[in-house]
Amino acid sequence: MDPVADLLSPAGDPDRAILRGAAEPTTIALAGAEFGWGSSGKLSAVLSALAERGSDGPLRLVGIGSGLGRPLLAAHPVETWYDLPESGGDTLDTVRRIVRSERVAAALVVLDGPLAMALEATGVPTVFVDSLPFLWTDGDRPDLPLDVSVYCAQRCVELPPECRGVLDSVRALRWVDAIVATASGRPRRTGPEPATRGPGERTGAPAEAGREPAGPPAAPYRKALINLGGLRAPRLADWSHYPRLVVPAAVEALAAEGVGEVHIAGNVPSDLGARLTGGRAGTPRTTAGPLSHRAFLDRLAETDVLLTSPGLTTLLEADGLGVPTVCLPPQNVSQVFNGRFHSRAVGADVRTRWPEDVFAEDDALALRAEGEDHALTLIYGSIAKTATGPGADAARRRLRDAIRAALRTAGTHEGWGGLASQVGTGGAAQVADAVLSLVERTTAPRGPADAAAAPGPGPVARPAS
Numbered sequence: 001m002d003p004v005a006d007l008l009s010p011a012g013d014p015d016r017a018i019l020r021g022a023a024e025p026t027t028i029a030l031a032g033a034e035f036g037w038g039s040s041g042k043l044s045a046v047l048s049a050l051a052e053r054g055s056d057g058p059l060r061l062v063g064i065g066s067g068l069g070r071p072l073l074a075a076h077p078v079e080t081w082y083d084l085p086e087s088g089g090d091t092l093d094t095v096r097r098i099v100r101s102e103r104v105a106a107a108l109v110v111l112d113g114p115l116a117m118a119l120e121a122t123g124v125p126t127v128f129v130d131s132l133p134f135l136w137t138d139g140d141r142p143d144l145p146l147d148v149s150v151y152c153a154q155r156c157v158e159l160p161p162e163c164r165g166v167l168d169s170v171r172a173l174r175w176v177d178a179i180v181a182t183a184s185g186r187p188r189r190t191g192p193e194p195a196t197r198g199p200g201e202r203t204g205a206p207a208e209a210g211r212e213p214a215g216p217p218a219a220p221y222r223k224a225l226i227n228l229g230g231l232r233a234p235r236l237a238d239w240s241h242y243p244r245l246v247v248p249a250a251v252e253a254l255a256a257e258g259v260g261e262v263h264i265a266g267n268v269p270s271d272l273g274a275r276l277t278g279g280r281a282g283t284p285r286t287t288a289g290p291l292s293h294r295a296f297l298d299r300l301a302e303t304d305v306l307l308t309s310p311g312l313t314t315l316l317e318a319d320g321l322g323v324p325t326v327c328l329p330p331q332n333v334s335q336v337f338n339g340r341f342h343s344r345a346v347g348a349d350v351r352t353r354w355p356e357d358v359f360a361e362d363d364a365l366a367l368r369a370e371g372e373d374h375a376l377t378l379i380y381g382s383i384a385k386t387a388t389g390p391g392a393d394a395a396r397r398r399l400r401d402a403i404r405a406a407l408r409t410a411g412t413h414e415g416w417g418g419l420a421s422q423v424g425t426g427g428a429a430q431v432a433d434a435v436l437s438l439v440e441r442t443t444a445p446r447g448p449a450d451a452a453a454a455p456g457p458g459p460v461a462r463p464a465s
Contacts, residue, residue, distance in 0.1 A: 025058035026439050029104045029119065030078065031065050033111035035233045035332075040072040041313045042110045042129060042428075044293045045181040047076045049432035055439060062102050064095070065115065072293045084115075091115065096122045106438040108431070109145075116145040125149040125438045129431055131179065131312060132334050134159055136166045139371030144170075150434045152176045154312075155423040157341040162369070176431055177424025180316045181297060221411065224259045224284070225299055226250050226328075227308035228266030233332065235373065236380055241387035242309070243268065246328050247276045249399035250307050255282050256400075257407050259304075264288035265296055266309075305410060307403065310339040310351065319346070319419040324410040326403060327351035331383075333368060333375045336361045345419035350410045352402045355395055358386045 030047075032039025050059065063070070063081040070081060082098050084091055095118040098104065107126040109116040116128040128145050133153040136144060144166065145151065151170045155177055159167075167173060226247065231239040247264060251273070254262055262284045264273050273286035291299060297317060300306060306318050310327040315338060318325045327339040329352050339351035353361065359382035367375040386395050 025060040026105045027060045029107040030063045031109045038311050038313045039110040042179045045428035046431045049428040092118045105442050113143045113145045127434045137162045147171045177427035178316045179427035221259045221304040223261045223304050224254050225303040225306050226264045229311045230267045241384045244387045249396045251277045252400045253403040259284050262286045265291050310335040312338045315342050322416045326406040329354045345422050348413040350406045355398045
């Protein structure tokens, strides 16, 4: 029995509905930012928490946009997905048609500020989840829904001063723990207990540790999981540049440490490993391809070491399970912060930096003052130039050596769990409570006049096939 499917059933399937008796279910709209897979991972965790908590009546789900992350939500009964127009100017009209035709009562949006603002403008109370509150500066204000019904900001290891004024402007700010799911039935690997976390923003975290002396891992690695995440983003012209540099370096480093089995997870084709590692002698048996969120957590729980581009959700999930983790070089601005936060929290330098001649992290962070887009232009352009230029092989060799050093540090380190300890892991339930609170005080329009006035979705608000 799938508790998520039983609770969050489509309106026309009474045999699957766990909560009956209401005239019709309450419709909740879901959406996540089209930027990697982190937003969909958080949506998945919150939907599972909704199922566990229950509500006073049946819930019905419709999705908006979020095309990149839909495969991660396949286990959840989202009845219909609607595509958004590519032109941002048409978004409000499209959302208005969806809201009327589907009788949306409340919404849950992860990191897509403009869409959250559009939903609120149509009268739909919305819970907005901001998992990157440490990222924003005044240049990002236009894209943030500062007046949304509930603004759930995920706790972070450190909140830079330039972010505080932005968050002080939020009308209904609510700090929540990290929003993560755990592998079903998988116990956390034990080790020395990390420091107890305190309420609110976590202060007094140890400075990022220096790399420990390299040595052989305490227990040899046999199975490794490489995670590249969603890879796609709106302003990223070619997603393949990052794996072309990082995957060969990571696999060679793992081979040097005696790893015999590797899976490359993320939004990648199944032949990626063969294409990028070339089947060279001594290469571990390598498979590749996307995993559902549940399958990823199960694979993560069974691996000896994780090498991941430093998306925060994945780092927290691995940390909660106590899986030794190495951060691959960052793909974007938030991952620079995430890698630094992770190393500080776990007390070991297990992150890989880009060589200085690719780009310097501090240069990218300095550009944030003008808005995130300026920093992303530097990062994406630098990775692309390196991957397609004459220095690609040299960059891969330096990355290989840096990853191997981080693997050795991770192999001798104890006490995983510091990141999850500092920011908590109860955020999915806390966001679910916020959604249910909106549902309890909100009803979708159900009168005859509303039904008569509601136009169909229209050509630009079409259900996705």
